[in-house]
Amino acid sequence: MPNTDFSPEHLSYLRRRRLDTLTVRGTQILLVVGFFALWEIAASRGWINGFIFSQPTRIWAAVVRLASEGELWRHLGWTVGETVLGFSIGTAIGIVVAVLLWWSTFISKVMDPYIVVLNSVPKVALGPIFVVWLGTTITAVVAMAISVSIIVTIMMMHTGFKEVDPNQIKLVRTFGGTNGQVLRKVVIPASVPTMIAALKVNVGLSLVGTIVGEFLASKAGLGYLIIYGGQVFNMSLVMASVLLLLVVSVILYYAVTFLEERVSRGGA
């Protein structure tokens, strides 16, 4: 039972801490509101060209129009769907490959230089190849999303597997444990935190892959909207799509964080 009968000194300390938090939050909100207000005023006073730079009210109007036409959810649905698909497949394949590399030192030694090279290649450069091979389809977009996230997953997970305490592995071996048992009883459970960290990185990377994929090969999604808006010089549509993309990425990130809290609460 914590002591709730605080001394005046402690109460003033608590007050200061609360005030501190409030000041930080307040400043954060002020910055956003100020930014959009300044943007709006600058555009309506003619300080900046509202046609080129757009302005918050026009962006809002664009979002409302998209929503009323029912287009908003269709585009959001495509982008989120493609991202989640690319993210899930990329993570799954990445983990399987990492297990393979952990299992066989031979394979891991052979693959090492290839993984390093693949990791340093900017994956978006492969976009046109996917489009030619797979057509302007969802498959090409998902392939793009997978290619951006998979190598990082492999490297993070393999490093995580190798960092498992060798004595914990030795413990399983003293009971006559096989490779498969070492994997299931120690390596995988011990690597759950690494797995969550990889998921967090991947969610952002898959979104990058999806948007680039949509730039190149799609008829729907936020990436498509951005390119389309740019081509017809509708900057409000572009800005609206970018802001929606921001919201999507934040929601996806917090979805993974939520998952992390569920897992860590289940564990301890």
Place this chain on the structure above:
Amino acid sequence: MARVELRNVGLNYHTEAGEVAALQDVNLTVQDQEFVAIVGQSGCGKSTLLSLVSGLLTPSRGEVTIDGNPVQGTSKRVGYMLQQDYLFEWRTILDNALLGLEIRKERTPEAVDEVREMLKTYGLGGFEHYYPSQLSGGMRQRVALIRTLATKPDVLLLDEPFSALDYQNRLSVGEEVVRILRERKKTVLMVTHDIPEAVSMANRVVVMTPRPGTIRSIHSIKMCDEGLSPLQTREVPEFREYFGAIWKELNADAEH
């Protein structure tokens, strides 16, 4: 009856830089229900010796037998306790204690009941569903012992099992572990660099030379044969004589 026997055992470690002889001409016989402690400086190969008995390593020369049968890979007859408890943070105390049985595919309802009973007997009743981080160092070490005993080995290998504990705990957990092992009539081979610990617990203390490790001398300790507990042994006047003799031998090697 000889439980464990090492005959002319030698082991070499290979690296690209060369070959290192870790053990050489080790001859040792451990009788049934005997407690043998091995002392020596760091790097003298005493932990390697345990790995050979456990079957985790294969000797380069010579032979290791348990009840006359050559050791080939890990055996159900042998239990191994490492330097730390290495309890898995993602498993409850009960599931940690059941790890060995699970790996051996012997996690039957009866076995689970037995382990629960053991936890209760050794002061861990009510902690079955706790996680390791919620337990003290001494309690964790007891869980590690139960995890080892659960698979019912005849021979126990202890690799500095108390070195991770603070001094107070080292004495009290040591006292308890020795009592449990005597009760259960186990044959024990323990490695330590703590001379008082070795003298207080063992029937015989084996002193090893620096690398390549071989047996320098063997001291029979009479207190253990008389049934004294480790703490009682530390009170006996002869305790200091044994300590002095072993310390001198180890020190002579250190001055080389």
